[in-house]
């Protein structure tokens with residue numbers, strides 16, 4: 399049972415690979431092993447944002463001949479990219495079952511010259527080594543969808559409009575990654591920092607950001623910035639991570655007959671007593687904080703005192719401290735509800751019935767965090783937006799970027815371009831009109847950070 403805030407969560411991560419995977423020279427490995435101990439000691443402290451990293455200004459970046467070629471290639475690859483998006487989206491990828499779609503994208507990464515591998519979390523990683531191997535920019539898009547196995551996922555085309563579950567979330571993100579990788583490959587552009595492309599697992603639902611957690615664990619020592627590509631829209635930059643916790647509370651008792659055992663402790667009664675106490679918890683407007691009892695499961699028949707009652711509760715806040723407070727209120731309310739039920743049972747003469755037992759279980763946790771206003775990553779995407787004439791606003795949301803942001807690693811989440819609607823529904827749609835803008839925006843941002851060979 400966890401009861402940790404985001405900062406304490408940082409301690410769970412450890413460094414397993416200080417440098418990028420692949421064919422690392424022996425001297426690097428020796429050097430890495432020497433500094434490993436020092437770095438491991440510093441891991442409990444969030445890594446400071448690399449504010450000292452200079453970016454290449456976008457206006458001068460676009461003067462580079464090869465950068466111009468990559469931008470032109472993105473324009474040329476429009477229909478190819480849409481074809482890949484459809485192929486990928488027609489391969490089922492429910493959370494925890496992403497491997498078939500992952501293998502398809504691994505082949506696309508490989509054909510774009512990336513060094514590919516799949517890690518133990520099901521992340522497909524495509525590495526594009528830079529001139530300096532020790533620094534890297536991670537560009538990720540989640541593989542998984544919210545749709546259970548068996549959902550019809552054929553993509554229907556009506557003019558430019560595509561309809562199908564997951565076509566935008568995250569078909570648009572995956573398509574942006576393969577388009578970028580191919581455009582970079584065809585122009586043979588060299589970057590200073592390495593570029594790590596990752597189609598990651600477990601972003602949705604109860605995946606609990608497992609894929610991104612693993613990527614950060616693996617590459618933490620070399621990561622300078624993370625760009626998570628999720629959905630289509632180009633009108634936002636997610637720089638603030640919304641923290642959330644999902645908890646299950648299960649109450650168990652002896653159970654009995656509604657008439658014969660009337661008065662004995664009833665887990666449903668105890669749960670409803672506890673929840674009604676919790677519902678009057680005051681939450682602030684700022685930092686915005688919310689709660690929801692989303693699922694209640696209990697009972698076998700109407701004339702049975704059931705043996706077990708379960709509730710699933712979602713807690714969200716712009717502040718970790720408010721989340722701590724809210725979780726404490728939930729626990730206290732449930733304990734008080736059980737206490738009242740036991741007292742009522744004792745009053746009814748059921749003094750020897752067993753105590754209702756309380757078990758809390760974490761169903762997932764997304765730690766909070768925020769990209770500082772002066773971060774080079776933010777400056778890079780703002781310059782890209784200015785160059786492309788794109789209007790965008792800063793946004794708080796719950797995405798893969800939560801994990802790096804919670805550890806002090808500069809990160810944003812953005813869309814892959816195009817238009818979309820109906821996310822997480824069977825009528826989800828995507829229109830690639832304007833996709834190029836989204837892909838170019840990501841390209842200029844990562845090249846501004848990674849640096850390009852003159």
Ligand SMILES: [Zn+2]
Pocket residue numbers: 540567568601628629
């Ligand atoms: Zn998504």
